[in-house]
Amino acid sequence: MKRVLLSGAVLLLVTACGEQVATPREPEDASPDVVVSPNTGGPNGAPYVFNRYGDPEGFDDQRPTDYVATEFTTFGRMNWEEWSAETARGHGELSGTWCFEHDCTDDPYEVDIELSDPREVGGTEYFTAYTIRDPAGDMPDEAREAMEQADGGRLDLPPE
Template identity: 35%
Template sequence: MNTSSNRRRSAVTAAAVAVLGLGTVSAWASNASAGETDGMVNTNPYVLNLYGEENADHGDAQRTPRNLVLSEFTSLNKVDWKQWGKGKAVGTADVTGNWCLETCQEKPLRGKVTLSDPKEVGGEMYYSSFTLKLAPGSGHYESEDLNRKHALPTP
């Protein structure tokens, strides 16, 4: 099949996904592991994920990770990404942290995370900030992660 046919097929597939409501993450993000689609470079940012790392000095560049370490204080599990694009990523997740050990280790809190402020690092774009808002009824916690925008690690 030629490139023009591939592009038409991709456009039709993306349109069908949008019309059928089969996903809210863009077609680019769902094909993130490939890095390219029909010869076009994927421009959606990565997030540096330290999940599962024994040493916090390196991590994996990922898009739409299911589990994500936001900081040394806070981690997300079972992330459901609603948006992953050039400017920001938004999702809901189970939230755990060292600021709520007794409460959220056995019964994680729910929260909404926004990744933002993409910046170029080594020729790739990475989200460099996050905000986290706990769902109503989660309680009040004294933690810097819950009060304002924070920096995300980047390579």
């Protein structure tokens, strides 16, 4: 009898320590026909960016906090003030392979970014271009020139 009780207690303890998976709650304002994805911000009709952050295959994204824009340029800690059908504007950190000699991976440049020129690829709209402003003025001219030579302000797009 003691062995049965002990086995039951061990089984209960092991079961209680197992992984618990909670079903995510639907946002209260979501309709049953709308699928809300955590990386898209919802179906608002605005263009996406093709983001390779954490995924070399890339994925559609809107208002990304971290954004691998091209093989050369990365934006981090992004805060977006606007994300509309024609443009997106935000502020964050800029670094890339073009500025290794300026140590921008450890100390990225604080920039304002504007995404523009939406284009349809495979039935989905994507921003295709970016421009930056350096409000603090801490980005050396050589780094800006290297960035412009690396990707010319063009954003990666998914394969057609």
